[in-house]
Amino acid sequence: MPVVVEPDTAAAEKLLAALPPGAHCVPTTERLLAWLGSRPEEYVVLVGPSVDLVEAVGLSETLRTARPTVSVVLVRRLVDTEVLGRAMHAGVREVVGADDVAALEAAVGRAYELWTALRGPGGAVHRGRVVTVFSPKGGVGKTTVAVNLALALADRGARKVCLVDLDLAFGDVAITLQLFPSHSIEHAAGAEQSLDVSLLEPLLTRHADGVSVLAAPSLPDALDRISTQLVGAVIDALAAHHDYVVVDTAPAFDEHTLAALDDTDDLVLVATLDVPTLKNVKVATGTLDTLHIAEGRRHLVLNRADDAVGLSADQVQGILGMPVTVRLPSSIEVAAATNAGRPIVLAHPDHPVAAGLQHLVRAIAGEPSAPVGPVGAAGGTRRAEGRRRLFGGRR
Ligand SMILES: Nc1ncnc2c1ncn2[C@@H]1O[C@H](COP(=O)(O)OP(=O)(O)OP(=O)(O)O)[C@@H](O)[C@H]1O
Ligand SMILES: [Mg+2]
Incomplete structure (x- = not known):
């Protein structure tokens, strides 16, 4: 390109x-x-x-x-x-x-x-990696991690990154980056079968630091007009034209999240050091295992992990049965950077939270890409099976 x-x-x-x-x-x-x-x-x-x-x-x-x-x-x-x-x-x-x-x-x-x-004609077929940031709990830092991760992966334009706000009812990626999108994923509704980059590109909002954003709808009721097929088609089309597609999600294991997870190469699980969150993350990982989602490519982020709440990272690893990829401390500067519209990796690249996020980038980008295969076959079956199990065969 x-x-x-x-x-x-x-x-x-x-x-x-x-x-x-x-x-x-x-x-x-x-x-x-x-x-x-x-x-x-x-x-x-x-x-x-x-x-x-x-x-x-x-x-x-x-x-x-x-x-x-x-x-x-x-x-x-x-x-x-x-x-x-x-x-x-x-x-x-x-x-x-x-x-x-x-x-x-x-x-x-x-x-x-x-x-x-x-x-020679043709050349290499490119498919970027899809990185989904997920937690079954609200308010644990998914959007903070997703936005900073996308900016860090973009490396000031050296990689092409699209950040998709899949918190379709209450997405706040655009406002976090102080962007004012004229279009959102809603404007692709109805084009599930014919989506390509020429249709999607005008829907993206560019951020100065090399990241494009596909914003969430401005009103929550648009959720009903966005099918799970559309989510899958959008992610596939974006992955064909970006190095990374980072997906921010709603705090729920709903159908839209599942559609994204089904196309996910790397899953970033965000948790905090409290028992209800860890319980829900444990239940969620069980479901992810059942659906064979991002097996071997899950990255556990413990956010606000310096809080003295009587739970250590080692205990968390034991409870969840997976290693902690990175611990991000609690810091007023994280929230202040977000409020100023300049996320921490840009505002304070040397901050411990920014350094932790760079470590996450290396865990994601430093490993070889999975072989490119047809997205349809295995993914479609898994998606159908996942829906049947989770939603009793609706849609
Ligand atoms: N490490 C941190 N230190 C301090 N504040 C943080 C940290 N991580 C996140 N926050 C703040 O916590 C709040 C919630 O974070 P965020 O919006 O990223 O969570 P979320 O999981 O996306 O929430 P939701 O489920 O509502 O979408 C924000 O105000 C954010 O600035
Ligand atoms: Mg969020």
Whole structure:
């Protein structure tokens, strides 16, 4: 998918609008190199008009030898002989004017043709990982973990991450990030059978730090219009065009959560050190075992784990029968960062909670991806079986 390097948000949006769905934007050439590092399938880099010419030329010179299958397209507000000369010497494939959408599209098309000619048709099939943050208890920190995890995984644009708010009645992901979405998952209702990224992309709200958000509906009654099939289709379509899809959930084992869990590669279970929560998490893990959900890829997060309440992490491990991946302390700065709209991993990257979340990122991202297989077969069966067991065959 094309990648744009452009620090100016308005200029970036303009370029992305002219590109095929799924295009990604990073703010600096440093983030671009991080992005390319994990993407052997990338075929074109568009260097936006706000990137300094010397930097753009240096980037092209680097990529000419390091990544010869990647075309560099230089976008300039003014295309003159000096720009053309320096671009040519640096191996820039094309130079286009910032307002020339047709030339931009044609340049991207030619870059793709060149890439297929050099690499052979097809290329690798990409499916991102789906990470669901879940707890059967309310208020334990699911949204806090999901939002910070998505931002940490995105690594300022080096990875493409979508955060889905599946707390369909009372979702607060958008407000946590101080976003004001014009669309939500509700606007995809009815398109279960025909969902693709071109339909979903306009429903996403972009956050400056490399994360897109699929917001929850603004009113709770929209819940009834969102089918479980839609949830599965949305997650599959997003996973095809992102490195990670992080799903925040409602505090309930309902059908929508189950649909997400069924598509989940990594499950983050959030618990706190109190007996009712641990009891419910224990019951939930039993159900997850029955449904074979994220077996071997569950990560237990103990939030507010420094509270002196007479339960230790060791005891929790014993009760739940799984190791604690990370303990996050209670800190007023976590809530303050959330209230300020700048979550802790951005506001205080050195804070113990941010460090704990980075540890969680490594547990998720540092391990090899599961083999890509058809999503339909096993998942569909499991989903149907899960519903029958949990809901007595409704829907
Ligand atoms: N480690 C922490 N230290 C201090 N405050 C925290 C911590 N984790 C979460 N909080 C605060 O606790 C409150 C509840 O957190 P959050 O909304 O993430 O929980 P939730 O599980 O998503 O809740 P719900 O079930 O209602 O969706 C928020 O005000 C949040 O800022
Ligand atoms: Mg929440």
